Amino acid sequence: MLSKNLAAMAVEELAPLIEKKELSPVELTEEILNQAEATEGKINAYMEVYREDAIEDAKKVEEEIVNGNYRGMYHGIPMGIKDNIYFKDKVTTMSSKIHKDFVSDYDATVIKKLRNAGVIFTGKVSMHEYAWGITNNNPHYGAVKNPWNLEKIPGGSSGGSGAAVAVGSSVASLGTDTAGSIRIPSSANGIVGLKQTFGRVSKYGVYPLAWSLDHVGPMTKTVKDAAGLLQIIAGFDPNDPTTVYVPVDDYIGKVTGDVKNLVIGIEEDYYFREVDSEIEKLVRAGIQKLVDQGAKVQTVKIPTLKYAEWAELVTSLSEASAIHHSDMLTRPNDFGHDIRMLFELGELPSAVDYLQAQQVRRQLKHDFRKAFEQVDILAMPTLPILPNDIGDDFADLNGKKVDLIDNIIRFMGPGNLTGLPALSVPCGFSQGLPVGLQFMGPAFGEAAILNAGYAFEQTNPLENKKPDLLFKA
Amino acid sequence: MSLTIKELLENKGIKPREEHLEVLDRRWKAMAQLRGDLDGVNIDDADIALRNIPGGDHVE
Numbered sequence: 001m002l003s004k005n006l007a008a009m010a011v012e013e014l015a016p017l018i019e020k021k022e023l024s025p026v027e028l029t030e031e032i033l034n035q036a037e038a039t040e041g042k043i044n045a046y047m048e049v050y051r052e053d054a055i056e057d058a059k060k061v062e063e064e065i066v067n068g069n070y071r072g073m074y075h076g077i078p079m080g081i082k083d084n085i086y087f088k089d090k091v092t093t094m095s096s097k098i099h100k101d102f103v104s105d106y107d108a109t110v111i112k113k114l115r116n117a118g119v120i121f122t123g124k125v126s127m128h129e130y131a132w133g134i135t136n137n138n139p140h141y142g143a144v145k146n147p148w149n150l151e152k153i154p155g156g157s158s159g160g161s162g163a164a165v166a167v168g169s170s171v172a173s174l175g176t177d178t179a180g181s182i183r184i185p186s187s188a189n190g191i192v193g194l195k196q197t198f199g200r201v202s203k204y205g206v207y208p209l210a211w212s213l214d215h216v217g218p219m220t221k222t223v224k225d226a227a228g229l230l231q232i233i234a235g236f237d238p239n240d241p242t243t244v245y246v247p248v249d250d251y252i253g254k255v256t257g258d259v260k261n262l263v264i265g266i267e268e269d270y271y272f273r274e275v276d277s278e279i280e281k282l283v284r285a286g287i288q289k290l291v292d293q294g295a296k297v298q299t300v301k302i303p304t305l306k307y308a309e310w311a312e313l314v315t316s317l318s319e320a321s322a323i324h325h326s327d328m329l330t331r332p333n334d335f336g337h338d339i340r341m342l343f344e345l346g347e348l349p350s351a352v353d354y355l356q357a358q359q360v361r362r363q364l365k366h367d368f369r370k371a372f373e374q375v376d377i378l379a380m381p382t383l384p385i386l387p388n389d390i391g392d393d394f395a396d397l398n399g400k401k402v403d404l405i406d407n408i409i410r411f412m413g414p415g416n417l418t419g420l421p422a423l424s425v426p427c428g429f430s431q432g433l434p435v436g437l438q439f440m441g442p443a444f445g446e447a448a449i450l451n452a453g454y455a456f457e458q459t460n461p462l463e464n465k466k467p468d469l470l471f472k473a
Numbered sequence: 474m475s476l477t478i479k480e481l482l483e484n485k486g487i488k489p490r491e492e493h494l495e496v497l498d499r500r501w502k503a504m505a506q507l508r509g510d511l512d513g514v515n516i517d518d519a520d521i522a523l524r525n526i527p528g529g530d531h532v533e
Binding site for chain 1: 515516
């Protein structure tokens with residue numbers, strides 16, 4: 001097996017080798033840890049690497065598999081996890097100064113589920129401070145860099161997860177998404193990211209950014225890897241009152257790649273307005289590839305989208321500022337400059353603003369439900385712009401200088417406001433940087449968007465290209 | 474009486490950094506523009522979505 005670059009392989013490739021005992025989990029874990037060591041100086045994806053614990057766990061897992069107790073696709077797979085998800089007796093910092101020594105006395109539900117599935121934890125990966133930003137330019141722990149171009153942001157807030165998966169220092173990862181924090185770094189790093197339906201995956205033991213918008217979800221190399229990871233973490237959790245009793249689908253079984261007669265909705269007024277022209281071309285070409293496989297396209301209208309940005313901002317800013325209000329009164333200087341300003345901004349909306357934003361949200365859900373009466377899924381760009389230079393607050397949009405945050409979250413918020421599932425899959429390159437194609441589905445329609453993503457992935461949109469650092473670290 | 478952003482924050486015990494005030498003012502005005510008049514949302518008839526659970530709102 002050593003002739004292969006294990007760090008470049010997806011879970012769907014590694015798992016059969018582990019199951020057949022052709023690949024040792026210890027060997028794989030060492031390879032991933034070595035890749036982390038080799039790339040950290042350039043990428044800075046990890047907050048902390050658990051080298052000794054990971055090797056010990058890998059030995060136990062290997063013994064289980066040798067003894068015939070193989071537990072499934074993620075048994076023996078090494079993963080780094082975003083640093084706002086609690087591990088029992090380990091430091092979870094939220095990549096902040098204030099929580100730098102915080103130790104949870106329990107595992108998050110998703111961590112418990114991954115442990116039961118036999119995942120080996122290689123450490124905690126970096127994030128934008130308190131998940132409140134999209135650059136991962138962290139004032140306390142340094143900037144995470146994009147493996148495709150070290151001068152560019154990896155996106156955020158799950159930028160450490162995105163960069164680590166792209167560079168092979170984590171085989172897969174978990175991110176959190178309040179305004180695109182799974183999908184943004186997935187698009188920017190050329191990997192797959194799934195924000196599943198609100199209530200599908202427990203948030204118990206995950207530090208909140210904005211309670212009513214937060215999601216936890218997979219960030220992986222392939223769509224099947226995402227389906228497999230969702231299969232493990234999905235389900236009702238009595239510890240999280242926002243989870244719901246809806247049967248967990250057979251995600252892997254339903255990822256067949258058959259999109260014949262699938263009806264893809266296109267909403268032109270919001271999702272294709274003010275989009276980088278190269279990104280638009282790639283996304284439209286991507287949709288055409290599904291049409292070539294038998295899918296159909298239909299345009300839809302979602303009028304309330306024009307107020308989605310406002311509703312997302314008022315809701316996320318208000319909820320985040322409520323969470324951090326006490327620290328803003330007593331120790332504001334311990335926050336990074338950028339998020340402190342967002343916490344200040346979040347103190348400004350009134351209760352009436354917040355409630356009107358929830359009314360908009362209700363109407364938005366209604367509009368999306370109407371759209372899904374006509375189509376099976378929706379397709380749009382993940383981001384309207386390319387990742388910008390680290391440290392630059394502005395981005396280029398067809399030659400125009402535009403605000404980075406406002407633009408990068410523009411196509412994200414509706415998924416969080418409605419709670420509907422959304423998947424980002426790589427669909428090509430522009431200026432050497434990956435571009436994402438986003439699919440949204442009806443509530444609990446993860447299988448449909450995963451299947452569309454898989455069908456598209458089979459067209460090899462990245463032409464087998466990987467970051468150079470994956471091979472030359 | 475119209476309060477400045479600085480006064481609004483100080484009334485809540487928040488001491489904004491001086492260099493943030495101009496950006497806060499710009500962002501707050503941009504948010505007001507995004508809101509507009511909520512024309513077409515039928516807000517008078519709209520319930521709220523505080524219970525943001527798709528199982529409650531979508532599965533019928």
